[in-house]
Amino acid sequence: MVTTWPPNFPVLGEGCKLFSDWVFAMSGGEMAIKIYGSGELIPALECFDAVSSGAAEMASGAAYYWAGKNEAFPFFTSIPFGMNAQQMNAWLYSGGGHTLWKELYANYNIIPFPAGNTGMQMAGWFNKEINSIDDFKGLKMRIPGLGGKVLDKAGGTPVLSGGSEIYTNLERGVIDATEWIGPYHDYVMGFHKIAKYYYAPGWHETGSTLELLVNKREMDNLPEHLKVIIETAAARFNVWCLSEFESKNNTYLKKIIEEEKVEIRTFSKETLSALQKISSEVMEELGNKNEVNKKIYTSYMDFMKGVRNWSKYSEKLYYNDISL
Amino acid sequence: MVTTWPPNFPVLGEGCKLFSDWVFAMSGGEMAIKIYGSGELIPALECFDAVSSGAAEMASGAAYYWAGKNEAFPFFTSIPFGMNAQQMNAWLYSGGGHTLWKELYANYNIIPFPAGNTGMQMAGWFNKEINSIDDFKGLKMRIPGLGGKVLDKAGGTPVLSGGSEIYTNLERGVIDATEWIGPYHDYVMGFHKIAKYYYAPGWHETGSTLELLVNKREMDNLPEHLKVIIETAAARFNVWCLSEFESKNNTYLKKIIEEEKVEIRTFSKETLSALQKISSEVMEELGNKNEVNKKIYTSYMDFMKGVRNWSKYSEKLYYNDISL
Numbered sequence: 001m002v003t004t005w006p007p008n009f010p011v012l013g014e015g016c017k018l019f020s021d022w023v024f025a026m027s028g029g030e031m032a033i034k035i036y037g038s039g040e041l042i043p044a045l046e047c048f049d050a051v052s053s054g055a056a057e058m059a060s061g062a063a064y065y066w067a068g069k070n071e072a073f074p075f076f077t078s079i080p081f082g083m084n085a086q087q088m089n090a091w092l093y094s095g096g097g098h099t100l101w102k103e104l105y106a107n108y109n110i111i112p113f114p115a116g117n118t119g120m121q122m123a124g125w126f127n128k129e130i131n132s133i134d135d136f137k138g139l140k141m142r143i144p145g146l147g148g149k150v151l152d153k154a155g156g157t158p159v160l161s162g163g164s165e166i167y168t169n170l171e172r173g174v175i176d177a178t179e180w181i182g183p184y185h186d187y188v189m190g191f192h193k194i195a196k197y198y199y200a201p202g203w204h205e206t207g208s209t210l211e212l213l214v215n216k217r218e219m220d221n222l223p224e225h226l227k228v229i230i231e232t233a234a235a236r237f238n239v240w241c242l243s244e245f246e247s248k249n250n251t252y253l254k255k256i257i258e259e260e261k262v263e264i265r266t267f268s269k270e271t272l273s274a275l276q277k278i279s280s281e282v283m284e285e286l287g288n289k290n291e292v293n294k295k296i297y298t299s300y301m302d303f304m305k306g307v308r309n310w311s312k313y314s315e316k317l318y319y320n321d322i323s324l
Numbered sequence: 325m326v327t328t329w330p331p332n333f334p335v336l337g338e339g340c341k342l343f344s345d346w347v348f349a350m351s352g353g354e355m356a357i358k359i360y361g362s363g364e365l366i367p368a369l370e371c372f373d374a375v376s377s378g379a380a381e382m383a384s385g386a387a388y389y390w391a392g393k394n395e396a397f398p399f400f401t402s403i404p405f406g407m408n409a410q411q412m413n414a415w416l417y418s419g420g421g422h423t424l425w426k427e428l429y430a431n432y433n434i435i436p437f438p439a440g441n442t443g444m445q446m447a448g449w450f451n452k453e454i455n456s457i458d459d460f461k462g463l464k465m466r467i468p469g470l471g472g473k474v475l476d477k478a479g480g481t482p483v484l485s486g487g488s489e490i491y492t493n494l495e496r497g498v499i500d501a502t503e504w505i506g507p508y509h510d511y512v513m514g515f516h517k518i519a520k521y522y523y524a525p526g527w528h529e530t531g532s533t534l535e536l537l538v539n540k541r542e543m544d545n546l547p548e549h550l551k552v553i554i555e556t557a558a559a560r561f562n563v564w565c566l567s568e569f570e571s572k573n574n575t576y577l578k579k580i581i582e583e584e585k586v587e588i589r590t591f592s593k594e595t596l597s598a599l600q601k602i603s604s605e606v607m608e609e610l611g612n613k614n615e616v617n618k619k620i621y622t623s624y625m626d627f628m629k630g631v632r633n634w635s636k637y638s639e640k641l642y643y644n645d646i647s648l
Contacts, residue, residue, distance in 0.1 A: 025552040026350055084642050086410055086443075089563060090570035119410075120638035183634070201641035228349040229553075235560035239413060246414035250630040253637065264637060272645045303574075308647045310507070310574040313588060314444035316647070317525035318408050319640035321596045323632045 002051075004044040004061040006163070007037025010185060011248065012210065015116055015241045016060045019212070022233040031226055033058065051213045052108045059213040060115065063101075064145050069108075071286055072293045075300050076101045076112070078208040080150050080279035082300070085117040085207035085242050086315070087307045092209065095303045100296050109216045113234035116210030116241035119249070121202030122186065123267065124179030125170065125195035130267060133274035142166055142178035146282060147204030153278045163189075170194055179204065183256055184248035192260040200266050203275055210241065326375075328368040328385040330487070331361025334509060335572065336534065339440055339565045340384045343536070346557040355550055357382065375537045376432045383537040384439065387425075388469050393432075395610055396617045399624050400425045400436070402532040404474050404603035406624070409441040409531035409566050410639070411631045416533065419627045424620050433540045437558035440534030440565035443573070445526030446510065447591065448503030449494065449519035454591060457598035466490055466502035470606060471528030477602045487513075494518055503528065507580055508572035516584040524590050527599055534565065 001020065005013045013035075020033040036056075038044035047059035048066040063076040075082075076097070083091060091097035092114050105112045128139060137155035148158030159175050169175045171194045178195075179202070180186045192198070212234045219227060256262045267275075287297025325344065329337045337359075344357040360380075362368035371383035372390040387400040399406075400421070407415060415421035416438050429436045452463060461479035472482030483499050493499045495518045502519075503526070504510045516522070536558045543551060580586045591599075611621025 022552055022556055026549055026556060028547075028549040081646055084639065084647075086566065086570060090567040090574075093564055093567035094571035120642055122637070182638075200637035201646060202638075203646055206642055206646060223352075225350055225352040228346055232346050232350060232556050232560045235563055236556045239559055239563040240417055242410065243414040243417035246410060246631055246634070247418035247627075249638070250414075250627075250634040253634050254630065266637070266641060267645075269645055273648075276646070276648070303571075306574040306578060307570055310570070310577050311643060311647060313446065313524035313577065313590070314506070314526075314573070315408065315639070316643035317590060318444055318530055319635060319643050321591075321593055322405055322525060322527055322530060322600070323408070323635060323640070324597075324600070 001033050001058040001060060002036045002038075002041050002047045002056040003059060004038050004047055004065060007040060009037070010188060011241060011244050012060070012116060013037065015237050015244070018240065019060075019115065019233050019237045022236060023229055026229045026233065027226060031229070048108070048110070048213065051110050051215050054109075054215050054217065057215050057218045060210065061213065062208060062210050063112070064208075067145060070104070070292075071289065072104060072296045074146055075296050076104075076209060076211065078205045079283055079300075080146050080204045081276045082206055083304050083307070085119050085209075087304065087311075088117065088207050088209050089114065089238070090307060091300065091303045096299055097303070100299055104292065104296070105213075106216065111214045111216050111219050113212040113214070113231060114209050115212035115234040115237040117238060117245070118181055118205070118208045118210070119242050119245045120207055121179070121182050121205040123199035123202050123204070124177055125186070125191040126177040126197045126199055127170070127173075127195055128176050129197065130199060130265075130271065132268070133271050139177060140175045142169065142175050143204065145204075146279075146286075147179065149282050150204065150275060150278050153282065154275065167191070167194070182245065182249045183253040184245070184251070187252045187256055192256055192262050196263070197265050198256065198262050200264060201272075203267070203272060203279075212237070325357050325359045325382040325384060326362075326365055326371045326380040327359060327383060328362050328371055328389060331364060333361070334512060335565060335568050336384070336440060337361065339561050339568070342564065343384075343439065343557050343561045346560060347553055350553045350557065351550060355553070372432070372434070372537065375434050375539050378433075378539050378541065381539050381542045384534065385537065386532060386534050387436070388532075391469060394428070394616075395613065396428060396620050398470055399620050400533060400535065402529045403607055403624075404470050404528045405600045406530055407628050407631070409443050409533075411628065411635075412441065412531050412533050413438065413562070414631060415624065415627045420623055421627070424623055428616065428620070429537075430540065435538045435540050435543050437536040437538070437555055438533050439536035439558040439561040441562060441569070442505055442529070442532045442534070443566055443569045444531055445503070445506050445529040447523035447526050447528070448501055449510070449515040450501040450521045450523055451494070451497075451519055452500050453521065454523065454589075454595060456592070457595050463501060464499045466493065466499050467528065469528075470603075470610075471503065473606050474528065474599060474602050477606065478599065491515070491518070506569065506573045507577040508569070508575070511576045511580055516580055516586050520587070521589050522580065522586050524588060525596075527591070527596060527603075536561070
């Protein structure tokens with residue numbers, strides 16, 4: 001298994017190790033998975049190709065990393081102003097999403113499984129105040145993918161930089177802001193030492209699904225019990241990972257606020273509404289580019305609309321009127 | 325496996341069947357689990373004792389069904405104004421909750437696993453309007469457990485009745501109101517035909533964890549691979565079940581509103597705040613009754629406080645400012 005995470009990366013790398021342990025134990029030692037951190041065998045962004053060609057049998061990553069191959073991939077990780085973790089799982093497991101995902105990846109000789117979720121992310125670390133949508137104008141921010149496209153349309157400059165360069169770039173003012181993940185991983189990166197404001201919510205990644213990739217030919221040749229072992233271990237990875245994020249983010253947010261005295265800010269409703277308008281345009285254009293995109297876009301959007309309507313009587317009331 | 329669900333009960337019974345299929349497949353046919361619906365082998369409420377004594381090897385149920393044995397059990401299902409599904413999973417898998425649960429059930433020769441979650445429930449079906457906390461006075465409502473205790477303290481009369489009698493009791497005015505689960509299961513029960521109002525949110529069950537019970541002696545005697553197979557299949561059941569509830573509740577809420585023309589109401593903030601005050605008193609008393617209760621109560625409450633603080637920057641903002 002090649003992975004897009006540095007060796008032993010918190011939560012995501014740990015989850016791959018657990019996944020491998022579970023598969024080994026369940027198969028009575030029949031299937032032993034050796035895990036390679038990013039760069040150990042191949043670079044992070046070549047994992048998809050490695051599994052597709054059969055150079056590696058498995059990978060752990062996220063669909064939006066390979067958006068260059070197919071613009072529809074991000075629907076299976078996270079899109080700006082998209083579904084959260086609970087809704088994504090519902091779409092994937094029970095709303096037809098996983099079927100569409102498998103159809104799409106079959107073209108690349110890969111079978112995907114949901115295997116991990118970050119939950120809601122933070123908007124990121126800023127050295128400039130954001131009081132309205134206009135404050136994104138001229139903002140140099142490290143924000144990849146569709147979020148970057150939205151920033152660009154808002155007048156900002158999305159900057160690409162690998163994990164290892166972000167800290168220095170932010171410190172030296174090469175960038176004004178950066179997103180990363182959430183309180184736990186952000187704390188480990190040390191951004192609180194060099195950024196003034198920590199903004200919420202993570203509008204660009206509202207619950208990113210991580211994926212297990214398996215070479216389709218290799219999977220098809222496995223006996224039935226190993227197939228089900230892989231799929232079941234992936235589901236356990238999925239629920240374990242989200243739980244670990246919720247738990248650790250809670251602990252580290254407290255540290256960031258109380259020990260590091262960081263000021264947490266939230267974007268105004270007006271700012272978010274303006275970002276949402278741009279995001280909708282970006283997604284609509286992407287979703288209508290071809291028949292494949294359209295099928296996935298329509299399924300995603302229809303499910304999101306319905307589940308959000310239900311959330312008005314359930315989770316939304318929970319967070320507003322019960323969880324005080 | 326004995327279960328507390330009627331044979332083939334939607335989602336929960338289906339989930340038991342899937343669990344059994346996964347275990348059978350993963351073990352290469354080594355472990356075949358025969359499932360009995362409630363009443364087929366023993367009555368629903370005797371499942372815990374059956375697993376404890378070894379009369380059955382496994383059961384599917386919910387900890388709060390056995391609160392008569394130990395008042396601390398409901399912490400592992402749901403308590404009024406408690407955590408939601410995502411938070412419960414985080415507490416159980418990553419916040420020490422599952423360890424406490426295993427310690428508690430070890431006294432009964434049982435090992436518990438989280439295996440299913442209903443997500444947020446609805447408050448229920450009412451033939452009287454609830455505009456303030458005073459409207460609960462004299463209200464005869466089918467609501468078991470801690471929710472029933474809260475209703476009692478609010479001046480109402482909690483009525484116990486099995487699933488099969490609720491419809492007739494509500495139709496004949498023996499009760500004024502009933503809670504059940506959420507849009508999908510409630511629709512199947514047909515309550516929309518005989519009740520005037522459908523209220524949200526389900527303050528008394530904000531994300532009920534369901535459990536897999538395994539006889540401890542039997543489990544301890546299993547080879548390692550079957551132990552991990554059971555635990556991993558339970559985790560898959562857990563995430564599948566919540567996803568299925570989210571998906572089906574979304575579909576059936578739409579039916580209830582659009583086809584059945586049911587009026588959905590929400591309790592006012594003041595009404596919920598009054599219910600929450602009573603609930604806190606009930607839980608504080610229960611949580612301080614003895615050392616065991618106190619240990620679990622403290623762990624639950626501390627985790628809830630922390631994770632709710634994190635939700636103010638994540639999920640709460642998602643539902644208010646992103647999911648529009």
